[in-house]
Amino acid sequence: MKEMIKNYRGTLISSGLVILAGILVGFTSIQGKWLNVFFIVMQCALVTIIFYDNRNRQQSRKVIGMTIWIIPVITLIYNGIARLVNMGADTENLFMALIYYGTGLMFMVIGNYLPKVKQNNTIGIRVVWTLQDEENWNATHRFSGKIWVASSILCMLCGLFAESIAALVLYIVSIMAAAIISVLYSYLFYKKKIGTGEKLKIQYNKKVMVVYGIVTILTIIFIIVTLFWGSIDIHFQDNNFTIEAQGWSDYTVAYTQIDSISYEENLLQNSNDYRTNGLGNFKYAMGNFRNDVYGNYIRYTHSSCHSYVVMSVDGKILVINGENDSATEEIYHTISEKMSRELE
Known part of the structure; x- marks a missing residue:
C-alpha cells in the first residue's frame, strides 16, 4: 500500500487539489456541503480499495490514474453548476x-x-x-x-x-x-x-449472488419509482387552500394573499423552463423553477396537462394545474369564487 501511495503521490495530490477547488467554487448550500462530503468519502474509499487490490498486481498506470480522476472531475463539474445556479444564471x-x-x-x-x-x-x-x-x-x-x-x-x-x-x-x-x-x-x-x-x-458464492440480486432489484425499483412517484392534491378551505404534495413540501395560500389570477394554456412549453430546487419527473413538477416568462417562480403541476392557473401571491408567481384541462378549469373557478367572497 505504501509503495502504491508513493508511486501515485503526484496524481493523489493534484486530484485532491481539484476536489478542493470544486468545493470552494460550489460552497453555496447545505445540500451541496453534504454531497461534497460524500464525494470526499467516496474518493478516499475508491483509492483505498484500488491500491489494496492492486498492491501485488501489474495493473496499467493509465487505468488506475483514470479511475482516480473520475470523482474529482465530477466534483468540479457539479460545484461549477451549483455556483452558476446560485448566481441566477x-x-x-x-x-x-x-x-x-x-x-x-x-x-x-x-x-x-x-x-x-x-x-x-x-x-x-x-x-x-x-x-x-x-x-x-x-x-x-x-x-x-x-x-x-x-x-x-x-x-x-x-x-x-x-x-x-x-x-x-x-x-x-x-x-x-x-x-x-x-x-x-x-x-x-x-x-x-x-x-x-x-x-x-x-x-x-450463493450469499454474494443473493445480495447482488437484491441490490439490483432494489436499484431498478428505486429508479422506476423515482421517475413516476409523487402526487398533487389541492384542498380548499373557507379562507385558504392547501396544496398537499407527495414528494415535496406542502404549500398554503390565503385568498387575501392573491394579487391576480389567470387561466393559461401551453404557457410553459417554450419558455426555457428548468428546475432550481424541487422535484421533476415524468408525471409531476413541484418546487422552485425558473423560466424566461416569470423568472423565479413556484409550481405544482401535472406533466399530462398543458393548461395552468397562474397566480401572483404576495409578489411571487405560483403556477398550478389539475390532471387535465377540466380539472384545471375547476381549480381556476373555485379559487376565483373564493377570492370574490373574501372581497365582499
Whole structure:
C-alpha cells in the first residue's frame, strides 16, 4: 500500500487539489456541503480499495490514474453548476450539455481503456465468469470496450434533442444496455467454453449472488419509482387552500394573499423552463423553477396537462394545474369564487 501511495503521490495530490477547488467554487448550500462530503468519502474509499487490490498486481498506470480522476472531475463539474445556479444564471442548456456530452465523453474514455484493464477485483466488468477465467475477462473487456464507445455516441446524440423525453429515455437505456450486454457477453462466453467440452470450475458464492440480486432489484425499483412517484392534491378551505404534495413540501395560500389570477394554456412549453430546487419527473413538477416568462417562480403541476392557473401571491408567481384541462378549469373557478367572497 505504501509503495502504491508513493508511486501515485503526484496524481493523489493534484486530484485532491481539484476536489478542493470544486468545493470552494460550489460552497453555496447545505445540500451541496453534504454531497461534497460524500464525494470526499467516496474518493478516499475508491483509492483505498484500488491500491489494496492492486498492491501485488501489474495493473496499467493509465487505468488506475483514470479511475482516480473520475470523482474529482465530477466534483468540479457539479460545484461549477451549483455556483452558476446560485448566481441566477440560465444553466438549463449548459446542464443538459454536461449530462449528455459529459457522460458520452466519460464512456468513450472508459470504452477505450477497458481492453487494457487486467484481471482484478476492483476495476472492470467484475462478474463471477470474468473473475475466475482470465480468457473470459480479456474477451469480455475487448467486446465491452466497443459497446461502451457505442453507448457514448448515443449519449452524445441525445444532446441534440435535449428537450425531448425520448432523448432522456434513450440516454438511460443506452447506459443500462452497456452494462447488461457486457455481463451477458461474459455469461455467453462461459457457456460457449462449456459447450466445447472444456471444464471450468466456477465457484458461485450463493450469499454474494443473493445480495447482488437484491441490490439490483432494489436499484431498478428505486429508479422506476423515482421517475413516476409523487402526487398533487389541492384542498380548499373557507379562507385558504392547501396544496398537499407527495414528494415535496406542502404549500398554503390565503385568498387575501392573491394579487391576480389567470387561466393559461401551453404557457410553459417554450419558455426555457428548468428546475432550481424541487422535484421533476415524468408525471409531476413541484418546487422552485425558473423560466424566461416569470423568472423565479413556484409550481405544482401535472406533466399530462398543458393548461395552468397562474397566480401572483404576495409578489411571487405560483403556477398550478389539475390532471387535465377540466380539472384545471375547476381549480381556476373555485379559487376565483373564493377570492370574490373574501372581497365582499
